[in-house]
Amino acid sequence: xxxxxxxxxxLLVGIALAVVASYFTPQFNRYYLGIAIDCGINIILxxxxxxxxxxxxxxxxxxxxxxxxxxxxxxxxxxVFEAMVPDSLKPLLFVAALTLGGLIxxxxxxxxxxxxxxxxxxxxxxxxxxxxxxxxxxVQNMESVGAASGLKNIPKWTTLGWTFALxxxxxxxxxxxxxxxxxxxxxxxxxxxxxxxxxxxxxxRYKVTAFVTGAFFAGIAGGLYAHHKQFLSPTGFDFLxxxxxxxxxxxxxxxxxxxxxxxxxxxTLLPEFLRQFADYRMIIYxxxxxxxxxxxxxxxxxxxxxxxGAASV
Amino acid sequence: xxxxxxxxxxxxxxxTLTACGGGNSGSTILVGEFASLTGKEATFGISSHEGTQxxxxxxxxxxxxxxxxxELKTEDDQSKAGEPANVVNKLISKDGVVAIxxxxxSSRSLEAAPIAQQNKIPMISPASTNPxxxxxxxxxxxxCFIDPFQGTVMANFATKTLKAKKVAVFTDVKxxxxxxxxxxxxEGFTKAGGTIAGELDFNGGDKDFKAQLTAIKSxxxxxxxxxxxxxxxxxxxxxxxxxxxxxxxxxxxGWESETxxxxxxxxxxxxxxxxxxxxxxxSPKVTAFVAAYKKRxNGKVPDAMAALGYDSAMFLADGIKRAGSTxxxxxxxxxxxxxxxxxxxxKMRINEHRDAxxxxxxLQVKGGAFKYLETVSP
Amino acid sequence: MxxxxxxxxxxxxxxxxxxxxxxxYTMVYGVLRFINFAxxxxxxxxxxxxxxxxxxxxKVLPLPSVLGALVIILISTLICAGIGMLIEFLAYRxxxxxxxxxxxxxxxxVSLFIxxxxxxxxxxxxxTKPFPQLLPATDFHVLGLIISxxxxxxxxxxxxxxxxxxxxVQRTKMGTAMRAVSFNQQxxxxxxxxxxxxxxxxxxxxxxxxxxAGILYALKAPGIEPLMGVQPGLRAFVAAVxxxxxxxxxxxxxxxxxxxxxxxxxxxxxxxxxxDGIAFAILILILLxxxxxxxxxxxxxxx
Numbered sequence: 001x002x003x004x005x006x007x008x009x010x011l012l013v014g015i016a017l018a019v020v021a022s023y024f025t026p027q028f029n030r031y032y033l034g035i036a037i038d039c040g041i042n043i044i045l046x047x048x049x050x051x052x053x054x055x056x057x058x059x060x061x062x063x064x065x066x067x068x069x070x071x072x073x074x075x076x077x078x079x080v081f082e083a084m085v086p087d088s089l090k091p092l093l094f095v096a097a098l099t100l101g102g103l104i105x106x107x108x109x110x111x112x113x114x115x116x117x118x119x120x121x122x123x124x125x126x127x128x129x130x131x132x133x134x135x136x137x138x139v140q141n142m143e144s145v146g147a148a149s150g151l152k153n154i155p156k157w158t159t160l161g162w163t164f165a166l167x168x169x170x171x172x173x174x175x176x177x178x179x180x181x182x183x184x185x186x187x188x189x190x191x192x193x194x195x196x197x198x199x200x201x202x203x204x205r206y207k208v209t210a211f212v213t214g215a216f217f218a219g220i221a222g223g224l225y226a227h228h229k230q231f232l233s234p235t236g237f238d239f240l241x242x243x244x245x246x247x248x249x250x251x252x253x254x255x256x257x258x259x260x261x262x263x264x265x266x267x268t269l270l271p272e273f274l275r276q277f278a279d280y281r282m283i284i285y286x287x288x289x290x291x292x293x294x295x296x297x298x299x300x301x302x303x304x305x306x307x308x309g310a311a312s313v
Numbered sequence: 314x315x316x317x318x319x320x321x322x323x324x325x326x327x328x329t330l331t332a333c334g335g336g337n338s339g340s341t342i343l344v345g346e347f348a349s350l351t352g353k354e355a356t357f358g359i360s361s362h363e364g365t366q367x368x369x370x371x372x373x374x375x376x377x378x379x380x381x382x383x384e385l386k387t388e389d390d391q392s393k394a395g396e397p398a399n400v401v402n403k404l405i406s407k408d409g410v411v412a413i414x415x416x417x418x419s420s421r422s423l424e425a426a427p428i429a430q431q432n433k434i435p436m437i438s439p440a441s442t443n444p445x446x447x448x449x450x451x452x453x454x455x456x457c458f459i460d461p462f463q464g465t466v467m468a469n470f471a472t473k474t475l476k477a478k479k480v481a482v483f484t485d486v487k488x489x490x491x492x493x494x495x496x497x498x499x500e501g502f503t504k505a506g507g508t509i510a511g512e513l514d515f516n517g518g519d520k521d522f523k524a525q526l527t528a529i530k531s532x533x534x535x536x537x538x539x540x541x542x543x544x545x546x547x548x549x550x551x552x553x554x555x556x557x558x559x560x561x562x563x564x565x566x567g568w569e570s571e572t573x574x575x576x577x578x579x580x581x582x583x584x585x586x587x588x589x590x591x592x593x594x595x596s597p598k599v600t601a602f603v604a605a606y607k608k609r610x611n612g613k614v615p616d617a618m619a620a621l622g623y624d625s626a627m628f629l630a631d632g633i634k635r636a637g638s639t640x641x642x643x644x645x646x647x648x649x650x651x652x653x654x655x656x657x658x659x660k661m662r663i664n665e666h667r668d669a670x671x672x673x674x675x676l677q678v679k680g681g682a683f684k685y686l687e688t689v690s691p
Numbered sequence: 692m693x694x695x696x697x698x699x700x701x702x703x704x705x706x707x708x709x710x711x712x713x714x715x716y717t718m719v720y721g722v723l724r725f726i727n728f729a730x731x732x733x734x735x736x737x738x739x740x741x742x743x744x745x746x747x748x749x750k751v752l753p754l755p756s757v758l759g760a761l762v763i764i765l766i767s768t769l770i771c772a773g774i775g776m777l778i779e780f781l782a783y784r785x786x787x788x789x790x791x792x793x794x795x796x797x798x799x800x801v802s803l804f805i806x807x808x809x810x811x812x813x814x815x816x817x818x819t820k821p822f823p824q825l826l827p828a829t830d831f832h833v834l835g836l837i838i839s840x841x842x843x844x845x846x847x848x849x850x851x852x853x854x855x856x857x858x859x860v861q862r863t864k865m866g867t868a869m870r871a872v873s874f875n876q877q878x879x880x881x882x883x884x885x886x887x888x889x890x891x892x893x894x895x896x897x898x899x900x901x902x903x904a905g906i907l908y909a910l911k912a913p914g915i916e917p918l919m920g921v922q923p924g925l926r927a928f929v930a931a932v933x934x935x936x937x938x939x940x941x942x943x944x945x946x947x948x949x950x951x952x953x954x955x956x957x958x959x960x961x962x963x964x965x966x967d968g969i970a971f972a973i974l975i976l977i978l979l980x981x982x983x984x985x986x987x988x989x990x991x992x993x994x
Contacts, residue, residue: 029406029407030402030405030406030428030432031399031402031403031405031406031407032406032407034398034399034402035399038395038399059792115975115978115979118978118979118982119978119982120982122720122726122932122936123932123936123978123982123983123984126928126929126932126974126978127974127975127978129971130929130971130972130974130975131971131975133967133968133971134968134971134972136967136968137964137965137967137968138965138968140486140487140964141486141964141965147489147492148420148486148487148488148489148491148492149419149420149423149443149445149489149492149493150420150423150424150489152423152427152445152449153427153449156427225395228398229395229398229424230398230424230427231398231420231423231424231427232394233394233420233423233424233489235393235394235420235487236393236394236395237394239925240393243799246796247796247799250792250793250796251796254792272399272403275388275403278387278389279350279351279389279811279812280811281389282351282391282803282807283804283807283808283811285803285807286800286801286803286804286807287800287804289796289797289799289800289803290782290797290800290801290804293786293793293796293797293800294785294786294797297786297789297790297793350817351807351810351817352810352918353918355810355817355818356817356818356819356916359812359816359817359818486963486964511960512960512961513957513958513960513963514963514964514966515957515963515966516966516967518918518922519922520908520911520912520914520919520922520923521701521705521911521912521954523701523704523705523954524698524701524702524705524953524954524955524956524957524958524963524966525957525958525963527694527697527698527701527958528694528957528958528959528960528963531693531694544819544914544916547819547914548912548913548914551912551913552912555830555837555839556697556837557830557832557837572818572819572821572914575820575821576819576821576822576913576914578821
């Protein structure tokens with residue numbers, strides 16, 4: 001299992017890097033630090049969506065919704081318990097908040113995964129999009145989390161170390177899940193559902209597992225985001241945010257973890273590099289997306305943990 | 314090979330991360346501005362940006378302050394949540410600005426405020442009226458009045474001038490500005506003995522309001538309070554007229570724009586709103602501002618956001634001048650000590666919450682123009 | 692009762708616009724099997740074409756007038772049909788045999804490109820512009836109900852265009868070729884159908900519909916800006932899926948249903964704030980029971 005070794009190595013390197021990086025954090029320029037954390041959060045989002053859209057071949061347009069559920073849950077939890085906990089236990093509280101956010105998001109994933117059993121392709125896309133929008137509308141009307149004016153004063157606990165350690169864990173979890181004997185089922189479902197089920201693989205279970213796992217990590221990413229930006233508002237989780245993540249996955253090459261990670265980094269940095277073009281920035285950004293799809297439709301990178309031909313979309 | 318690439322990438326990341334930002338060069342004062350220049354709320358961001366830009370140009374033409382000229386560094390936040398934090402971080406940490414101007418939307422000001430506060434860089438919001446904005450900390454200021462004041466003003470106006478007993482409230486559920494204003498209006502109006510005949514909501518950017526307006530009509534209110542932005546309000550007025558809802562509509566400073574008249578035409582006739590200044594009962598200062606703005610932007614008439622953007626820059630320049638320094642702490646102290654600043658949007662002072670205290674005026678749309686009705690002092 | 696009937700009228704008028712936009716989505720989907728995200732932006736371009744054409748026409752023909760409006764609509768429709776064909780030629784044709792998701796992301800890219808370009812100050816600018824009154828408008832008062840002539844017009848035009856479209860697809864040679872391409876592209880090519888021509892025509896037709904929808908939408912709500920298409924576009928997309936994507940009457944039905952649901956939800960205090968979500972909630976409920984939409988045919992996958 002060469003690929004599993006690869007994943008483990010990534011995990012170790014990632015965590016080591018994260019620990020080293022957080023040691024130097026105070027010396028970092030805050031702008032670059034913020035962008036680096038954004039990169040890490042987007043990696044988690046893209047890799048987790050890749051499990052649903054890439055490996056399992058579903059088409060979800062509601063990832064921002066899971067992120068919102070996780071983010072709001074974690075933020076509210078921290079805000080309620082922050083004052084009751086001594087400083088030394090704050091990291092524990094942060095872990096608890098992130099986990100809770102992930103779990104509640106996973107629950108939402110279950111809610112989306114179940115209807116997905118009956119739906120395919122565009123119908124599934126629109127249902128997940130709908131779920132994402134419903135979550136946004138509900139949050140927009142919940143006074144307990146600030147409704148339209150947003151949730152503010154969230155403690156700033158997200159650090160570079162936390163973000164990249166969690167990103168490494170996400171990559172590791174998704175990669176080992178897919179590469180396990182059990183996990184070959186995801187790819188089988190993605191390649192041919194009918195053939196898979198005739199081989200004794202239960203597509204229903206795999207699809208739900210993909211949605212629940214993907215949503216869990218999206219929830220974690222939401223929690224990190226909340227404690228990074230210190231402010232949440234419902235408008236940040238509309239379907240354009242979901243589309244941003246989908247673009248990362250497709251650009252990275254559906255089902256290719258390394259490619260998706262690099263695509264997430266590139267698509268986070270690109271708008272920042274384009275700042276100097278001021279009001280032409282987003283025009284150039286959209287042209288680049290079109291150009292990339294024409295030049296590299298299979299995704300930017302063909303690097304993969306998988307053996308060749310394991311999955312293609 | 315892959316390892317090599319990976320390690321290369323890691324070192325590159327570390328290197329960029331530790332790179333230092335540029336500082337203020339000696340000859341200019343670098344001011345950062347963030348605004349929604351593209352995206353859903355670009356209209357408002359562009360207006361405030363144009364006002365700010367005009368102010369900076371005028372200041373520089375007059376020789377700047379402390380013998381230095383201003384340099385405005387503007388960043389676009391695409392009307393998107395998540396962006397203001399990045400942008401303000403960049404302005405402060407990479408560009409090294411001495412102060413931040415922005416944003417119109419309270420939700421985006423709220424996102425940026427903690428960053429300005431942590432870096433001890435003064436931030437002045439031109440038009441965020443949500444009271445929470447300046448609660449973030451002592452470096453956050455604003456040059457506009459806040460929702461509780463405006464909501465109370467309109468509640469009094471409804472009871473005293475309109476003599477309304479039953480008022481329906483039509484809120485933009487997507488906008489914290491609209492929700493805040495609606496809340497304080499409802500409190501004020503019920504306290505004054507009025508009843509709220511109906512509460513309906515729309516989403517900013519909607520184009521069809523007939524469903525809600527039909528429901529409002531069947532509640533038969535004496536007037537309808539519509540705290541919203543002019544782009545939506547104009548369409549609401551048109552559709553209200555089509556549905557035969559012939560009662561006065563009234564709202565807040567979000568109504569103020571020539572566009573309201575251009576789109577709404579005769580449908581906005583006779584309606585009322587509160588705002589910062591009246592162009593027709595103008596002081597020489599307002600007349601000069603309107604003329605300069607028109608000249609600079611090809612005949613475009615400034616809206617409230619443009620005037621406030623202009624004021625935010627002028628207020629900052631005044632603060633720097635009184636502080637005699639571009640040090641963040643000194644500017645903050647000077648701004649907080651403002652007792653009498655003559656802005657385009659009226660004379661103002663800064664209170665202990667770092668909010669501007671100034672009077673509001675109530676205007677009526679009459680004969681295709683805004684006509685001054687009354688001034689309400691705080 | 693009066694309240695109910697008035698909301699019914701409001702809902703039908705809104706639903707007709709959704710239906711008209713949904714027709715364009717569904718037609719392109721029927722032939723190419725992908726969702727043309729840029730459709731909603733073509734709608735916006737339709738409204739802006741009319742906005743810029745109107746002053747020129749006003750010099751020759753009086754406005755508002757029926758003839759003047761017709762000429763303006765015709766010119767804008769032609770402009771947008773051209774733009775639609777150009778988008779297909781430049782962005783989608785090179786990707787014809789690539790995975791559908793590639794085309795979908797390209798479509799999102801095209802949509803963003805049009806939106807950001809049009810928001811730029813040297814193109815249209817981001818501010819809302821007043822849309823001219825092209826047609827003489829009146830409100831009819833019938834039994835305490837109020838029906839605006841614009842709303843009647845929308846319902847009327849949608850009905851006519853749906854019939855015309857159905858006729859084109861089912862009764863003309865071009866339509867037969869469209870159905871053949873939709874059924875099996877390779878086989879159609881072997882039968883001598885010029886695939887490029889058919890797809891180009893489909894895009895032209897779809898964009899023309901979007902342009903008409905854009906102008907009608909602008910007449911209803913006469914403030915136009917570069918992002919005006921996004922929200923109705925999303926709703927129409929939902930409507931097309933609701934009715935069974937690829938199915939013309941389904942798109943019309945989905946549009947009307949969505950318009951009515953939104954209107955009734957929007958008219959209830961305490962529910963109007965959930966209006967955006969309600970449409971989706973009902974869509975999900977319907978899809979749970981009819982996974983291929985109301986009129987779509989469920990396909991059985993063969994081994």
